[in-house]
Every structure is written in structure tokens, then in C-alpha cells.
Amino acid sequence: MKLLTSMLYGSVAYCCLVPAVQASRVKVTGNIFYTEQFNPESGQNESGTTFDAWKINMLNGGTFKVNVLAFESTSNDVIDAADINGDGEFTYLDPDTYWYLNTGNPIKADDMLARCDDIGNNCNSIDTPSIKLDSLSEAEGATDGSIHFRRDPAFEVTLAAGEYLYLMADYRLSPDDAEDGFDFGNSIRNTEVGGHADYQITFSSDTLNFTVSDKTINVSAVPVPAAAWLFGSSLIGLFARKRYASA
Numbered sequence: 001m002k003l004l005t006s007m008l009y010g011s012v013a014y015c016c017l018v019p020a021v022q023a024s025r026v027k028v029t030g031n032i033f034y035t036e037q038f039n040p041e042s043g044q045n046e047s048g049t050t051f052d053a054w055k056i057n058m059l060n061g062g063t064f065k066v067n068v069l070a071f072e073s074t075s076n077d078v079i080d081a082a083d084i085n086g087d088g089e090f091t092y093l094d095p096d097t098y099w100y101l102n103t104g105n106p107i108k109a110d111d112m113l114a115r116c117d118d119i120g121n122n123c124n125s126i127d128t129p130s131i132k133l134d135s136l137s138e139a140e141g142a143t144d145g146s147i148h149f150r151r152d153p154a155f156e157v158t159l160a161a162g163e164y165l166y167l168m169a170d171y172r173l174s175p176d177d178a179e180d181g182f183d184f185g186n187s188i189r190n191t192e193v194g195g196h197a198d199y200q201i202t203f204s205s206d207t208l209n210f211t212v213s214d215k216t217i218n219v220s221a222v223p224v225p226a227a228a229w230l231f232g233s234s235l236i237g238l239f240a241r242k243r244y245a246s247a
């Protein structure tokens with residue numbers, strides 16, 4: 001009986017005081033292109049680089065980690081190149097990333113919330129009601145395979161519920177470039193591989209779940225499994241009855 005009671009105590013403590021944690025992790029990939037686009041200001045086509053705008057819909061507020069993998073070298077020298085993603089090409093994308101509010105309209109500089117270019121560089125800590133962001137360490141940034149000590153940003157971010165954009169560009173995307181929808185005048189290193197560069201982003205959290213559809217990611221709280229609550233409450237009920245019966 002004593003054994004049963006302590007087992008019950010143990011189960012109740014495990015299932016209810018320490019809610020089941022269901023880690024969630026998702027990896028997405030994309031490409032940045034060196035190409036031409038019409039520039040209304042000059043009235044002609046100009047070269048530059050594309051950038052991607054990932055829609056991040058926070059159905060619940062919460063905290064997650066973002067870890068980028070892109071720069072396929074330990075230095076700026078091709079002699080240190082490594083084909084990290086195994087596609088037979090070496091690309092030199094130096095990610096420059098930004099958080100914006102998504103108002104559903106074209107990107108506006110006023111909607112920029114935060115920037116994270118590198119590990120601990122051009123990645124200022126920020127703490128406001130809508131966003132909190134802190135760079136991760138080099139070691140944490142390398143857990144996805146990054147080999148350059150700084151180029152690929154990695155950070156922890158806390159966002160309030162709402163709709164955001166996470167911009168992935170090549171260094172450097174100014175707020176004006178973001179408004180243009182194209183990084184006029186920018187180039188990417190090693191354009192011999194077809195004028196593009198590759199990247200991967202890993203989103204992970206202990207408390208949030210990610211659902212990816214095209215370039216939209218819906219982020220929601222991981223529910224504590226109903227079975228755990230039912231199991232826990234039935235055990236509490238059983239334990240309470242036993243106490244009552246023995247009183």
C-alpha cells in the first residue's frame with residue numbers, strides 16, 4: 001500500500017507538476033539570387049540581389065530560437081570553402097536578417113522591429129512589448145552545421161501574438177532596400193555558380209509548434225496532451241478517495 005501511494009505520488013508529480021514538454025523544430029531552405037530588376041527611381045534595369053520575406057504568424061505569443069546556416073566557408077577565401085548542404089556547389093551567402101511587423105501592405109521602414117546580421121554582431125539585444133531578441137553564442141549557432149564563427153545569425157526571440165515578417169537577405173539590406181523589395185546595387189560572392197546562394201533556417205522551441213506552408217509559418221502554443229491531464233486528474237481523484245476512506 002505504501003508502495004502504491006508513493007507510486008501515485010510519483011506519477012502525479014511527474015505528470016502534473018512537470019507538464020509534458022513537446023519540443024518542436026522545423027527547417028526551411030531558400031535561395032537568394034543575383035539578378036536585375038527595374039528601378040523606378042532611375043527608370044532602368046539595375047543589378048542587385050533578391051531577399052525573402054517569411055511570414056511568421058504568431059497565433060500565440062512565445063519564445064523560440066532561430067538558427068541560420070548559409071556561409072559555406074570559414075573565411076572570405078575560397079580556399080576555406082566547404083559544400084555544407086551537399087548540393088555540389090559552394091555559395092557564400094552572408095545572411096542579413098530582419099524582423100518586421102506584417103501589416104499586409106508593402107514593407108515600410110517604420111515597421112522594422114529588429115536586425116540580426118551575425119552572431120553577436122549587428123544583432124543588438126532588444127526588449128520591447130512586441131519583441132525581445134538576444135544573439136545566441138557561437139557554439140549554439142554552430143549546432144546546425146555553421147562553420148564560420150559569426151556570419152550566420154542565431155538568436156532567441158520572443159514575440160507577442162500577431163503577424164510578422166522575417167527577412168532573409170545578403171549583407172547588407174538597408175530599410176530603404178527592404179521598401180524597394182530588391183537590394184539594388186548589392187552583389188553576392190561567387191556568382192559563378194549561377195548567380196544564387198543557398199540558406200537554411202531552423203526554428204525551434206520547447207513551447208511552440210511550427211507549421212510551414214510555402215513561405216508562411218504558423219506558430220502556436222504546444223497544447224499539453226489531453227491524455228496527460230486526464231491521467232493526472234484521475235490519479236488525483238483516486239488518491240483523494242483513498243485519503244478520505246482512511247480518515
Ligand SMILES: [Ca+2]
Pocket residue numbers: 072082083084085086087088089090091198
Ligand atoms: Ca553548397
Ligand SMILES: [Ca+2]
Pocket residue numbers: 067068069140141142143144145146152153154
Ligand atoms: Ca547556424
Ligand SMILES: [Ca+2]
Pocket residue numbers: 094095096117118150151152153171
Ligand atoms: Ca551575416
